[in-house]
Amino acid sequence: MAVRFELLKRDKHTGARRGRVYTPHGTIETPVFMPVGTQATVKTMSPEELKEIGAEIILSNTYHLFLRPGHDIVKEAGGLHSFMNWDRSILTDSGGFQVFSLSSLRKITEEGVEFRSHLSGEKLFLSPEKAIEVENALGADIIMAFDECPPYPATRDYLKESLERTTRWAKRCKQAHRRPHDQALFGIVQGGMERDLRKQSAEELIELDFPGYAVGGLSVGEPKPMMYEVLEFTTPLLPQDKPRYLMGVGSPDDLFEGVERGIDMFDCVLPTRIARNGTCMTSVGKVVIRNATYVRDWEKLDPNCDCYTCRNYSRAYIRHLIKADEIFGLRLTTYHNLYFLVQTMKKIRESIEQDRFLAFKKDFYEAYGYNVG
Ligand SMILES: CCNc1nc2cc3[nH]c(NC)nc3cc2c(=O)[nH]1
Numbered sequence: 001m002a003v004r005f006e007l008l009k010r011d012k013h014t015g016a017r018r019g020r021v022y023t024p025h026g027t028i029e030t031p032v033f034m035p036v037g038t039q040a041t042v043k044t045m046s047p048e049e050l051k052e053i054g055a056e057i058i059l060s061n062t063y064h065l066f067l068r069p070g071h072d073i074v075k076e077a078g079g080l081h082s083f084m085n086w087d088r089s090i091l092t093d094s095g096g097f098q099v100f101s102l103s104s105l106r107k108i109t110e111e112g113v114e115f116r117s118h119l120s121g122e123k124l125f126l127s128p129e130k131a132i133e134v135e136n137a138l139g140a141d142i143i144m145a146f147d148e149c150p151p152y153p154a155t156r157d158y159l160k161e162s163l164e165r166t167t168r169w170a171k172r173c174k175q176a177h178r179r180p181h182d183q184a185l186f187g188i189v190q191g192g193m194e195r196d197l198r199k200q201s202a203e204e205l206i207e208l209d210f211p212g213y214a215v216g217g218l219s220v221g222e223p224k225p226m227m228y229e230v231l232e233f234t235t236p237l238l239p240q241d242k243p244r245y246l247m248g249v250g251s252p253d254d255l256f257e258g259v260e261r262g263i264d265m266f267d268c269v270l271p272t273r274i275a276r277n278g279t280c281m282t283s284v285g286k287v288v289i290r291n292a293t294y295v296r297d298w299e300k301l302d303p304n305c306d307c308y309t310c311r312n313y314s315r316a317y318i319r320h321l322i323k324a325d326e327i328f329g330l331r332l333t334t335y336h337n338l339y340f341l342v343q344t345m346k347k348i349r350e351s352i353e354q355d356r357f358l359a360f361k362k363d364f365y366e367a368y369g370y371n372v373g
């Protein structure tokens, strides 16, 4: 089968779990952070550098690749793995979320979503069947169902109608899926911030029996405590023996809080996006490298990091490159931010193995500058 999940250990004191996902392109140690490569590249990084960093899976966006260069071109290249020369695992989303966050003139019907391309303005259409056709052509190891991520806030009536349509769409995705043996289709749980609606969505999707489940509809502007509370009552509804994926998360604290509540997989553009404007995540908290304080700072970016950036360059040099809009500066900050998050997930996995997740979380929060709850 396309994806198999092995639950290796559960934390005694929290919902944290250590697992492993097997895909046709290798294994993924979980909990895992997935770097985002929206347009078939993790911006400024080569596949070799991503491997050096320790990335085992990356995410690409169906909406963007559908618009440009088109899924037929990527298929002609032999699929996304050969197109971008990445021989490890890939996850593609289904385009629904980007349609709402990027395109204009959207219209949702039972059939699907009509929208205008944010690039050309031409009228386009995505449906469960079309999204799966594109994802089958791209050939990712894990593909996401076509869903609606409701806006936040939303009325209970809207949330109920939307989750029920998302379930009907999930069923259509499953029927349209042409490559279930080498591409695992994950369902996406919706229901907003409502406990009973989340339960309904989870039960309806579990009924359809997917190899993995995402918790959607979060990290959409709701207060963090609300996101954590929704995870608190949603994650336990999902099968223990299948991966759980929290979409669009996140920042270091959100990763810890998600792991603590039973999430195995995360993706977020934050580390790569903030790197490009000169903000770095380090073991001693955020370092906004463009600040004047670093003009003569000959120390390395992160005193406790052994990555390529931190082994070879000073804060003063990186600051100079970012201020001078030098592309190499973006590469150095991106490399470090991704290395920092991937290594933090590795330390989280080790802490679960050694029954000291909460202690590691406390130490990390204190060093990073988070208030220890
Ligand atoms: C697979 C596409 N569907 C889908 N993507 C999402 C992407 C997100 N990204 C964020 N915060 C940055 N929340 C998300 C929710 C969803 C969601 O509910 N659904």
Ligand SMILES: [Zn+2]
Residues within 6 Å of the ligand: 301, 302, 305, 306, 307, 308, 309, 310, 311, 336, 339
């Ligand atoms: Zn570093």
